[in-house]
Amino acid sequence: MAYFITDACTGCTVCAKLCPVCAVSGERGQRHVINEKRCVECGVCANACSQEGITDGEGRVLRKKSRAQWPKPVIKKEECSACQMCVHICTAGAISISLPDTRGSLNVFAEIREPKKCVGCGLCADACPLGIITMEVPAADVTKGGVSS
Amino acid sequence: MNLPLYAKIDLTTGKTESYPISEAYFRTYVGGKALAARLLLDLTPAGLDPFSSESTVIVNTGPLNGTGAPSTSRFNISSKNVLTGGIASSNCGGTFGVMLRRAGYEGLIITGKAEKPCRIDVTDGEIALLDATGLWGLDAEKTQEELPAHLGKLVIGPGGENLVSYAGLASGERMAGRCGIGAVFGSKNIKAVTAYGTRRIPVEKPEEFSRFVKKWVRFLKKHTMTGDSLPHYGSAGLVNKANASHALPTKNFQKGTYEFADDVSGETLAETRLTRNSGCVSCPIRCERRVMIGDKEVKGPEYETLGFFGPNMGAHDLDAIIRLNYVCDILGLDTISAAATIAFAMELNERGIKDFGVKFGDVSNLEEILNRIARREGECSELANGSKWLSEKYGGQDYAMHAKGLEMASYEPRRSVGMGLGYATSNRGGCHLGGGYMALLESVGVLSISPQDTRAKAEWTVFLQDALEAISTAGSCLFSGQTFVPQILFNLGPNHPITRFMGKAAVFTGPVVRLLLAMRPLLRFNTLLLMPHAEALRLVTGIPMYTGSFLDLGDRAYNAERLYNLREGLTGKDDALPRRLTDVPQDESKKNTVVRMDKLLPRYYKTRGWDKDGKPRQRTLKRLEMADLWQA
Numbered sequence: 001m002a003y004f005i006t007d008a009c010t011g012c013t014v015c016a017k018l019c020p021v022c023a024v025s026g027e028r029g030q031r032h033v034i035n036e037k038r039c040v041e042c043g044v045c046a047n048a049c050s051q052e053g054i055t056d057g058e059g060r061v062l063r064k065k066s067r068a069q070w071p072k073p074v075i076k077k078e079e080c081s082a083c084q085m086c087v088h089i090c091t092a093g094a095i096s097i098s099l100p101d102t103r104g105s106l107n108v109f110a111e112i113r114e115p116k117k118c119v120g121c122g123l124c125a126d127a128c129p130l131g132i133i134t135m136e137v138p139a140a141d142v143t144k145g146g147v148s149s
Numbered sequence: 150m151n152l153p154l155y156a157k158i159d160l161t162t163g164k165t166e167s168y169p170i171s172e173a174y175f176r177t178y179v180g181g182k183a184l185a186a187r188l189l190l191d192l193t194p195a196g197l198d199p200f201s202s203e204s205t206v207i208v209n210t211g212p213l214n215g216t217g218a219p220s221t222s223r224f225n226i227s228s229k230n231v232l233t234g235g236i237a238s239s240n241c242g243g244t245f246g247v248m249l250r251r252a253g254y255e256g257l258i259i260t261g262k263a264e265k266p267c268r269i270d271v272t273d274g275e276i277a278l279l280d281a282t283g284l285w286g287l288d289a290e291k292t293q294e295e296l297p298a299h300l301g302k303l304v305i306g307p308g309g310e311n312l313v314s315y316a317g318l319a320s321g322e323r324m325a326g327r328c329g330i331g332a333v334f335g336s337k338n339i340k341a342v343t344a345y346g347t348r349r350i351p352v353e354k355p356e357e358f359s360r361f362v363k364k365w366v367r368f369l370k371k372h373t374m375t376g377d378s379l380p381h382y383g384s385a386g387l388v389n390k391a392n393a394s395h396a397l398p399t400k401n402f403q404k405g406t407y408e409f410a411d412d413v414s415g416e417t418l419a420e421t422r423l424t425r426n427s428g429c430v431s432c433p434i435r436c437e438r439r440v441m442i443g444d445k446e447v448k449g450p451e452y453e454t455l456g457f458f459g460p461n462m463g464a465h466d467l468d469a470i471i472r473l474n475y476v477c478d479i480l481g482l483d484t485i486s487a488a489a490t491i492a493f494a495m496e497l498n499e500r501g502i503k504d505f506g507v508k509f510g511d512v513s514n515l516e517e518i519l520n521r522i523a524r525r526e527g528e529c530s531e532l533a534n535g536s537k538w539l540s541e542k543y544g545g546q547d548y549a550m551h552a553k554g555l556e557m558a559s560y561e562p563r564r565s566v567g568m569g570l571g572y573a574t575s576n577r578g579g580c581h582l583g584g585g586y587m588a589l590l591e592s593v594g595v596l597s598i599s600p601q602d603t604r605a606k607a608e609w610t611v612f613l614q615d616a617l618e619a620i621s622t623a624g625s626c627l628f629s630g631q632t633f634v635p636q637i638l639f640n641l642g643p644n645h646p647i648t649r650f651m652g653k654a655a656v657f658t659g660p661v662v663r664l665l666l667a668m669r670p671l672l673r674f675n676t677l678l679l680m681p682h683a684e685a686l687r688l689v690t691g692i693p694m695y696t697g698s699f700l701d702l703g704d705r706a707y708n709a710e711r712l713y714n715l716r717e718g719l720t721g722k723d724d725a726l727p728r729r730l731t732d733v734p735q736d737e738s739k740k741n742t743v744v745r746m747d748k749l750l751p752r753y754y755k756t757r758g759w760d761k762d763g764k765p766r767q768r769t770l771k772r773l774e775m776a777d778l779w780q781a
Contacts, residue, residue, distance in 0.1 A: 021347050022299060037273045040347050081366050081433035085217055088244060088430040091299050100425050106380050106435075108425070129217030129362045129431070 001057025002036035003045060008053030015045035015054070020091050020121040042121035044070075070120035071135040073112060079132045080109035086124035086133060094118040150691050151351035153180060153255035155188075155209065156276055158269060160337055161202055161261030165276040168258060176692055177774055180255060181211040181622035182238040183706030185227035186713055188258065189236070190778065195716045199229040199237075199329075200312065200336035202262040208249070208303065208342065209256030211624025215247035215350045216358070218685045219366050220432040220626035222247055226303075231314045231329030232486070232535050233554035233578040235714035235723075239327045240621060241303075242429035243320020245344060248301020252346030263338040268296075271344040281340040285310060288479040289319035292341060300343040306481025308523040309335035313533040315486030315556070316523075319478065322448040323429060326483035328555065328577050353691035361688060366433050368677050373595075373639035374631040379436040380426050384452035385415030387593045391456070394592035394600065395735065395742075396564040399460045400509055401492040402550050405561040405735050407460035413467050418449065422467065434628055440471050450474040450484075453581075456559030457488035462495060463509035476516050480523040486535060487519060489556035493536040493549050503543045505532060547728040552579030553719065560588040562726065562744050563735040567591055567598070567606035569744030570753055571614065573724045576710035582627055585613035590655075594634060595643045598655040601741045605659035607752035612662050615703030616680065622706055623682045633679065663756060672697030705773045707757075708765050712778050721763030724750060 005015070005024075009031040016024040016032055023039045026032030034045070046054040046062035047070055054062050073086075073095075087095045087110060096113040100106070110133075112118060125133040152175050155168040170184070178184040185207040197204045206228035213221040224246025230237035249257070253274030268281040284292050289306035296302055301320070308316035309331030316331030317324045334340075352358050370376040378386055388410055391397040395405035411417060418438060424446055428435035438449025450458070450470050454477075458470045477484045494505045505528055507518060521529035531539060536556055540549035550557050555578020562569030568591060571584025581588060587610055591600040598605070620630045641648050665672075673695045675684035683699035686692065694702075714723075725731075726744055735742040754761060758769030770779045 022345075023347075035273070038347050081219075081370065082428075082435060083219065083366075083433045084428065084430045088247075097427070103423060104381060104419055106377075106426070127217065129219070129359075130366060131359065131363075 001041070002039035003034050003041060003043075003057065004055045005032050005034055005045075006053045006055060006061070007031060008051045010051055012050070014048050014050070018044050018048050018119045020044060020119055020123055022091070040121075040123065042123065044119045044121045047120065069137055071122065071137050072115065072118060072120060073122070073124050073133045074136050075110050075112070076132040077109040077111065079130060081130065082108050082110060083129065084110070085127040085129055086110050089123045089127040092117045092119050095124060150175070150353070154253065155256040155258055156254050156271070157258045157260070158276060158278075159261040160259065160263040160267065160278070160339070163278055170255070175690075177705065178709070179212060179622050179686070179690070179692070179702055180209060181225045181624055182227055182240075182618070183622040183702060183709060184256070185209050185225055185238065186236060186706060186709035189227060189229075190709065190713055190716070192258065193229075196718070197229060199231050199333050203260065204229055204333065205258060205260045206330065206333050206337070207256060207258050210246045210250055211622055212690045213682070213685055214624040215250045216352055216689055217431060218362050218625070218689070219369055220429070220434055220629040221624050222429045222431045223621070223624055223626050224249070225621065226318060226325050226330050228330050228333045229717070230555070230577060231332050232537065232551075233328075233719070235553060235578070235717050235719045236576050236710045237328030237330050237333075238577055238710070239317065239325035239330050241318065241320050241323050241325035242432070242626060243301075243303065243323035244430050245301040245303040245320040245342070246624070247430065248344040248346070250350050251348050252301075252344040253348050257342070259337065259339070261337065266338050266340045268341040268343060269339060271342070271346075273346045274348075284340045289481045290479045293319070293321070296341065296343060300345050302341060302343050304341040305331045305334045305339070306479055306523065308332070308481040310340075311523060311525045311533070312336060313482060313523060313525065314535045314538070315483040315490070316481050317483045319481060322478065324478055324483070326485065327580060331481050352689050354688045358685070358688040361684060365677065365681050365685070368681070369433055369629065369632060372632045372636055374634065375434045375628065379434050379628060379631070382415035382419055383426070383436045383438045383449070385418050385438060385450065385455055387452045388414040388455055389416060390593045391560065392460075394564055394597070396561045396588065396592035396600070397456060397460055398550075398559055398561045400463045401461060401496040401548060402561060402729060405564050407465070409465035410460055412465040413455045413459035413470060415452070417467065418455075422471065423449065429626065432626060434626070436628060442472060442475055447475050448478065453559045454484040454488065457485060457492065458512060458515070461488065461492045461559065462512055464512045466512055469512045469515070473512065473515055473519065476519050480519060482519065482523060485558055486556040487522065489550055490532055490536045490539065491515065491518065493539060493545070494532060496548060497539070497543055497545055500545070502545065505529070550579075550727055550729070552726055553723050555579045557581075560592070561735065562730055563742045564600050565592040566601060566603055566744045566749065567610050569726055569730060570606055570610050570746070570749040573726050573746060573750070574610070574614075574753060576707065576714055582617060583614070585610045585617060586627070587613060589631070589634075595638045596634065596648060596655070597643070597652040599653060602656045603745050603748045604656040605662065607749055608659040608662035608666075608756050610753060611756045612666060612700075614707055615700050617703070618706040619680075619699050619703030620682050622702060623686050625682050629682070632677075632681070635678070666700070666756070669697035669700055672700070701773065705775060708770065708773055708775065709778070711765060715764060721754075721761075724763055
C-alpha cells in the first residue's frame with residue numbers, strides 16, 4: 001500500500017523534491033499526489049511534511065521529524081565489496097565509493113560522502129546484497145530529540 | 150514461478166502490447182541471448198534486411214539482472230547482424246537492464262520504423278514513444294546528459310544514426326559494441342530507450358539466495374583473477390601476457406609480438422595513468438580503468454582497444470589510445486571493429502592498393518578519421534562498412550581479419566589455435582567471447598594448454614562456448630566465470646612444474662571433456678568452484694538448474710543462434726578464418742604456427758552433434774528440447 005497525501009497539503013513541494021523515487025508530483029501551491037505504483041513507502045515525504053498531511057498505507061497520519069531524527073545509513077566498510085548497488089539506487093547522490101589512499105589500492109568501500117544530501121529513505125540498505133547497511137538514527141540526535149534510549 | 154514479461158513495440162504503428170513469456174519457454178530458454186535467439190526465430194521471417202522496417206531487435210535481461218548477485222548488470226541486445234547477415238547479440242553492463250526490470254519488463258521486442266527520431270520510454274510498466282528530434286545528432290555522452298539523471302538509458306551516437314556497420318549502443322559509459330546493433334537502432338530512428346520504476350525484482354528463495362550471494366562475493370574476492378588481477382590491471386593486464394606468448398596481433402595480424410608492447414600494457418596503464426578502478430553496478434570485481442583526459446575522468450581502454458589502437462596499428466601511444474577509446478564510445482562505435490577496419494586499411498595502404506589517409510605507426514589523425522567514419526563523410530564512408538566490405542571492393546580477403554564479417558578480437562589465433570576455432574565457429578562472427586575464449590587457457594592465462602596443439606581444443610571450445618553462453622543468458626558478466634580456473638594454479642604460478650605439466654597433459658583431456666558433456670544429465674549438483682551461476686539461477690527462478698542443465702542451457706543457446714545463422718543462409722563454409730591465419734605460418738621457421746581448421750573443425754562438429762556440414766542433427770535438437778526447430 002502506498003502513502004497518500006491528504007488535503008492538508010499546501011503544495012510546498014518539499015516532499016516532491018525529497019522523494020527518492022520521484023513518486024510525488026504537483027504544482028506549487030496545489031495539493032500534491034503520490035504515484036502509488038511508484039511509492040516504496042520509505043516515509044521520507046512524511047518525515048519532511050510540515051503540514052503532517054501524509055498518511056501511510058493503513059491511513060495513519062504520520063508525524064514530521066526534525067532532520068536530525070531522520071535515519072542515516074551506517075555502512076560496515078570492512079565488509080563492503082564496493083559493488084555500487086547502493087550508489088546506483090541513491091538518487092540523492094549521497095553515497096560514493098571511497099577514493100583509494102594510494103594509486104592502485106583496492107581498499108575502497110561505499111561511504112556517505114554527502115551526508116547532507118541523504119534523505120534517510122533506506123533504499124541503500126534495501127539494495128545492499130551483503131546486508132551490511134543499517135539505517136540508524138544518529139545517537140546524539142536521539143537525545144536532542146527528547147527520546148529516551 | 151515468476152514468468153518474464155516482455156513488451157512488443159511496433160514503431161510504425163505506435164502500438165505497444167505486453168508479450169508474456171510462457172513457462173515452457175522460460176524453463177527452456179531462461180532469458181538473455183538464448184531466449185532472444187528463439188524469439189527472433191519465431192517472430193521474424195528469413196532473409197530480412199537488418200535495416201528493413203520488419204526487422205526486429207530484442208533488448209532483454211537475464212533472471213539475475215538486478216537481484217544483487219555479483220556482476221549481474223549485463224543485459225543483452227539481439228537482432229540480425231549488420232556485418233555477417235547472421236545473428237547479432239551484444240552485451241552491456243550499463244544500468245539500463247536493471248532499470249528495465251524495475252520498470253516492469255524483462256525484455257522489449259522492437260519492430261517497425263519510427264517516422265522521426267524517437268525515444269522509447271518505459272516507466273512503471275507504461276510504454277511511451279516520445280519525440281527525440283532534439284537529441285538526434287548528439288553524441289552518446291551528451292544524449293545521456295540531456296535525459297533525466299535517474300533513468301536507465303540505452304542510446305546511440307552519430308555512428309548508429311549514420312548506419313555505420315559496427316555502431317554500438319551506450320548505457321552510461323558501458324558499450325554494447327559489437328555486431329552493428331546501433332545501426333539497426335538508427336535505421337529504426339530510435340535514438341534512446343529509457344526506463345525507470347521501483348518494482349521489486351522477484352527472487353523465489355530470497356533467504357537462501359542472500360546467503361549464497363555473500364558466499365559467492367567472498368569467493369570472487371579471494372580468487373586471484375577476480376579478486377586481484379582484474380581489479381588491479383583490468384583486461385589491460387593481458388597485453389604483456391599475450392605479447393610474451395606471441396599472441397598479440399601486430400600490424401594487422403602480420404606478427405604476434407610488438408617490441409613496445411609494454412608501453413601500452415595494463416601494468417604501465419596502472420602505474421602511470423590510472424586514477425582508480427571502478428566497475429559496473431553490482432560487480433565486486435571492478436575491472437574498469439578510470440583515467441584522465443585533461444581534467445575529466447573517463448573510462449579507460451580495455452585490452453582489445455589497447456591492442457588494436459596500439460600494436461595492431463604498429464603504434465604504442467597510450468595517451469592516444471585513451472583518447473581514441475573515449476572518442477569511439479561517444480561516437481557510438483565498436484572499438485574492436487573500428488580499429489580492426491582501420492588496421493586493414495593501413496595494410497591496403499602499405500601494399501599500395503588504396504590510401505585512406507591512414508598508415509601503420511601513425512595514429513595522430515585517427516580521431517578525425519573516426520569522426521568522419523561516424524558521420525560517413527567522404528571516403529571514410531567506405532571505412533564505415535567494415536573490413537569484409539572493403540576487402541570485397543579492394544581485394545585483400547586473405548588478410549581482412551574477420552570471421553563471417555565480424556572483425557576478430559586482439560588474440561592472435563596462430564598462437565592460440567583453439568581461439569582460432571572459436572573465432573571461426575562463433576555465431577556472431579569473429580568474437581573471442583562467443584568463440585569460447587580458449588586464449589585464456591592457451592596463451593594469456595596462468596595455464597598454457599599447448600597453443601599449437603589441435604588435440605582436445607575442439608572439446609574444450611564446445612565446453613567453454615556453452616559455459617559462456619549460459620553465463621551470459623543468466624545476466625552475469627563472463628568475467629565472473631574466470632573462477633573456473635582453479636586457484637591452486639595461481640598459487641603455484643605459471644612456471645611451476647605442476648602448472649606446466651597440467652598445460653601439457655590437458656591436450657589428452659579431449660575424451661574426458663566429451664565424457665563430461667555426455668554426462669550432463671547426471672551433473673545434478675552445484676558448486677561455487679564450477680558454475681556458481683547455476684545455483685544463483687536455481688534460487689532466483691525456481692527452475693531446477695544444476696551444473697549439467699546449465700551447460701545444456703548454453704548448448705541450447707548456441708544451437709538456437711546457429712539455427713538462426715543457417716536460416717539466414719550462412720553455412721559450414723562460413724566457419725572459416727582468413728588465409729593469413731590458416732596458410733601463412735606466423736613464424737616462418739615454425740611451420741605449425743598456423744590454425745589447422747581442417748583438423749579442428751570436423752572434431753568440433755562431431756562434439757557439438759552437428760553433421761559434416763555444420764548443421765545440428767535432429768537427435769541433438771531433440772536432446773536439447775528444441776526438436777520443433779529441426780528442418781530436414
